[in-house]
Structures are given as C-alpha cells and as structure tokens.
Amino acid sequence: MASAAQEQQWKDRYRELVRDFEEKEREWSALEKALRAAAGKLALAAMGQGKALDAAVDAVLATLRSDLTAPRLDASVSGLVRALQVEGVAGEIVPPVSAPGAAMALPPGAASPSLETLFRQLVAALGQATPLTHVAAALELRLDDGVSATGWEPFIRELADAVIQVVDSLQQQREELEKFLEQITHQLSEFERWTTWQEGAAQSRRDDSVGLERSVQAEMRSLHQEMNTSPDLVSLKTKVQARIDTVAQQLLTFRTVEERRHAENEKRTNELRREVAKLKSKTDELGQIVAAQESRLMIDSLTGAHSRYAYESRLEEEFQRWQRHAQPLTFSIWDIDSFKKINDEYGHDAGDRLLRGVADIFAHNKRAEDFFARIGGEEFVLLLPMTVLETARGVADKLRQAIETAAFRHHGAPVPVTISCGLTEFRPGDTAAAAYERADRALYQAKESGRNCCVAL
Numbered sequence: 001m002a003s004a005a006q007e008q009q010w011k012d013r014y015r016e017l018v019r020d021f022e023e024k025e026r027e028w029s030a031l032e033k034a035l036r037a038a039a040g041k042l043a044l045a046a047m048g049q050g051k052a053l054d055a056a057v058d059a060v061l062a063t064l065r066s067d068l069t070a071p072r073l074d075a076s077v078s079g080l081v082r083a084l085q086v087e088g089v090a091g092e093i094v095p096p097v098s099a100p101g102a103a104m105a106l107p108p109g110a111a112s113p114s115l116e117t118l119f120r121q122l123v124a125a126l127g128q129a130t131p132l133t134h135v136a137a138a139l140e141l142r143l144d145d146g147v148s149a150t151g152w153e154p155f156i157r158e159l160a161d162a163v164i165q166v167v168d169s170l171q172q173q174r175e176e177l178e179k180f181l182e183q184i185t186h187q188l189s190e191f192e193r194w195t196t197w198q199e200g201a202a203q204s205r206r207d208d209s210v211g212l213e214r215s216v217q218a219e220m221r222s223l224h225q226e227m228n229t230s231p232d233l234v235s236l237k238t239k240v241q242a243r244i245d246t247v248a249q250q251l252l253t254f255r256t257v258e259e260r261r262h263a264e265n266e267k268r269t270n271e272l273r274r275e276v277a278k279l280k281s282k283t284d285e286l287g288q289i290v291a292a293q294e295s296r297l298m299i300d301s302l303t304g305a306h307s308r309y310a311y312e313s314r315l316e317e318e319f320q321r322w323q324r325h326a327q328p329l330t331f332s333i334w335d336i337d338s339f340k341k342i343n344d345e346y347g348h349d350a351g352d353r354l355l356r357g358v359a360d361i362f363a364h365n366k367r368a369e370d371f372f373a374r375i376g377g378e379e380f381v382l383l384l385p386m387t388v389l390e391t392a393r394g395v396a397d398k399l400r401q402a403i404e405t406a407a408f409r410h411h412g413a414p415v416p417v418t419i420s421c422g423l424t425e426f427r428p429g430d431t432a433a434a435a436y437e438r439a440d441r442a443l444y445q446a447k448e449s450g451r452n453c454c455v456a457l
C-alpha cells in the first residue's frame with residue numbers, strides 16, 4: 001500500500017498538472033482571442049471592396065464570432081480568397097511584396113493598420129504557442145521575403161490552419177488528460193478492491209500477502225519518484241501506466257496462486273469429507289457388527305435362553321435396582337439331576353436336546369418379569385424381581401414340577417428328568433456374590449436332601 005505521505009504527493013502532483021494545464025489553456029485562449037481580433041481587422045480591411053467580397057468578409061467575421069473549428073474557418077477563408085479574386089482587387093488590397101509597410105486601400109472609417117502589420121502581429125502571436133513556433137517562424141520568413149499576389153491565399157490558409165491547430169491540440173490534450181486520469185482512477189480503485197480483499201483474507205496467505213505488499217510498495221515508491229522527475233505529461237503517463245501494469249500483473253499472480261491454493265483446499269476438504277464419510281459408514285458397520293455380536297452373546301446358542309454374559313449384566317442391574325428401591329429380589333440356581341447319567345445313557349446329543357427341552361419349559365412357565373439364563377453345562381439361574389422368598393419358593397416349585405412331569409422321551413421310551421433348585425432372597429448388606437453363594441449352598445442342600453426339590457436359605 002502507498003503510504004499516506006506518498007498518496008498526498010500523488011494528489012499534489014495531480015493538482016500541479018491540472019494547474020499547468022489550466023494556465024496553458026488561459027495563455028492559448030488569449031492567443032486565440034488575439035488571432036480572432038487580428039483576423040477580424042484583416043477582414044474589415046478588405047470590406048467595401050465589392051459586394052461578393054463584403055459577403056465573404058461577413059462570413060469570416062461570423063465564423064470568428066462563433067466556435068472556431070477548422071472546417072468552418074477553412075470554408076470562410078476560401079470564400080474570402082475567392083471573392084478577392086472575383087472582385088479583382090486582390091492585387092490592390094494586398095501590399096506589394098517589394099514594399100513592406102505600404103498602406104492598403106482601406107474603406108473609410110475602418111481600422112487602418114497595413115495588412116502586413118496585421119499579419120506580422122498574428123504571426124508573432126502564433127509564435128508564442130510553443131508547438132507553433134516553427135510555423136510562425138516560417139510564416140514570418142515568408143513575410144520578410146515578400147508574398148506575391150497569388151501567394152496570399154496559401155499564406156492566409158496556413159495562418160488559419162495554425163490557429164485551428166492550436167485550438168485542436170488544446171482540446172485533444174484536455175481530453176487525453178481526462179481519459180488518462182479516469183483510467184488511473186479505475187485502476188487504483190481496482191487495486192484498492194484487491195487490497196481490501198487481500199486484507200480480509202485468511203492467515204494462510206500471510207506470507208504471499210507480505211511479499212505482494214512489499215513489491216507493490218516498491219512500485220509505488222518508483223511511481224512517486226517518476227512523478228517528481230517526469231518532464232511532461234506524456235512521459236509521466238507512459239511511466240505511470242507501466243508501473244500500474246506491473247502492480248496489476250503482481251495482483252494477477254497473487255490471485256492465481258490464491259485461487260490454486262483455494263482449489264487445493266477445496267480438494268483436500270472434499271477428500272477429508274469423503275474419508276470422514278467412509279469412516280462413518282465403517283463405524284456404523286462396526287457398530288452393527290458389535291451390536292449383532294452383543295445380541296448373539298446375550299443368547300445361549302444351544303438352548304436359546306439368555307447366556308451367562310447376559311445373566312451377569314442383568315444380575316448387576318437387578319442388584320442396583322434392589323439397592324435403590326429396597327424392593328425384594330430373589331435369586332435361584334437350578335441344576336439338572338444326574339445329568340451325567342443321562343448323557344452316558346442316551347448320548348451327548350440326547351443330553352443337548354434335553355437341555356433345550358428344560359430351557360423351553362422354563363421359558364413357557366416362568367413369569368414375564370422373571371429372568372432366566374443358562375449359566376453352565378446343566379445349570380440355570382432364575383432371577384425373580386419384586387418377589388419375596390415365600391412367593392419365589394412357590395414359583396420355583398411349580399417350575400420344578402413342570403420339569404418332573406414333562407415326560408421326556410428317547411426313541412419313544414420315557415426318560416425321567418428332575419431338577420433341583422437353591423433359592424435365597426437378597427438381604428440388607430448382601431453383595432450379588434454373597435447372594436449367589438447362599439443360593440448355591442441351598443442347591444447343594446437340595447442335592448444332599450435327595451434331589452428334585454427346592455431349598456430356600
């Protein structure tokens with residue numbers, strides 16, 4: 001960015017240029033006025049020489065009073081010259097070349113300087129306009145050498161052309177200056193837009209931004225220096241344009257890099273998004289697998305009853321609930337009587353089928369709120385929430401009887417199956433392990449007391 005001081009100097013330089021231009025404009029409009037006045041006098045000098053000539057002079061005067069343009073002045077000067085030839089007085093009104101300063105035939109009452117004096121005044125005025133100095137010098141030389149009768153037409157035309165040239169050049173320079181300033185303003189505002197954008201950009205571009213800023217500053221410094229040393233508007237314009245082009249190029253490069261970086265970021269973000277989506281679906285998949293495994297783990301594959309794993313977490317839940325709400329909870333362990341013998345007698349597969357049969361009887365006869373699981377070979381657990389020991393004993397005995405009376409068969413022959421049960425109700429201060437241990441002891445006692453019975457402790 002240009003510093004405030006540099007910006008001020010830029011503005012000062014601009015004002016200076018405008019001031020110069022205005023001064024030049026004033027000088028030239030004074031010159032233009034002098035030329036108009038002199039040309040007017042010239043026309044008056046020729047007046048009254050003849051009708052056609054008078055009309056032509058009127059036309060020249062009208063042109064001089066109106067906006068001076070090259071074609072108009074050219075047309076009226078042509079008219080004047082033609083009239084002079086028609087009236088045949090050209091030779092008379094034009095001073096003899098060999099007699100400088102000779103008086104012209106002038107109409108009465110008209111201003112009376114000689115035509116040559118007037119021309120000399122005009123040429124001198126013309127000489128003050130820098131670009132026309134050489135034209136003025138050439139015209140002056142021709143006056144000094146003497147102008148022939150037929151030489152006046154081209155002489156007057158050249159003089160008129162020179163006046164028009166001054167006016168046109170002035171207009172052209174004004175337009176050029178305006179166009180140039182407009183262009184600069186546009187480019188600077190573009191530059192400012194980019195600078196603002198750059199200022200608002202993210203941290204990641206900091207390095208590039210600093211580099212850009214440094215080179216822009218260098219360009220601005222050079223620009224500033226050139227503004228102070230440029231001899232004229234044209235060379236200043238060229239140099240300023242070159243600097244601005246360089247800055248614009250740098251901005252373009254910066255923008256290209258920035259866009260590339262943006263595209264790269266976008267690409268990475270998309271890749272990341274895709275990776276996250278993949279990971280998410282993988283996680284979902286894994287979650288489903290885990291859930292499936294979990295639910296598989298909860299079920300005992302042989303009997304379809306709850307597994308030991310399910311029993312452990314359920315026991316913990318029921319124990320916590322019992323502790324919180326002080327509601328009764330009864331624990332019971334079941335073990336098939338003489339199962340080893342059944343296996344031995346009918347085979348292991350028959351044993352398995354028996355296990356499934358026993359589990360089915362539990363499933364169909366237990367209460368909905370009770371929890372049944374196979375915790376070992378032919379051992380089961382039944383948790384009876386919200387149930388006091390006495391009630392549990394009744395439930396357990398019903399289940400025991402259901403198995404006893406189930407009438408299992410092997411190849412049509414009845415297979416007597418009984419089961420023993422140990423029960424206990426959770427007591428204050430109990431842990432789950434303590435209750436288990438007591439129920440196990442009760443089961444042992446049931447076995448000890450002849451099997452096919454329920455013992456409560």
Ligand code: GH3
Nearest residue numbers: 335336337338339340341343348349351352377378
């Ligand atoms: P008790 O009345 O004292 O309980 O005698 P029991 O024979 O039932 O007790 P024991 O613990 O001596 O024998 C249990 C047998 O159960 C031993 C084992 O072969 C059998 N068993 C354990 N798991 C399975 C199983 O999944 N399938 C089959 N078919 N048999 C099993």
Ligand code: MG
Nearest residue numbers: 335377378379
């Ligand atoms: Mg056993």
Ligand code: MG
Nearest residue numbers: 335336338339
């Ligand atoms: Mg057993």
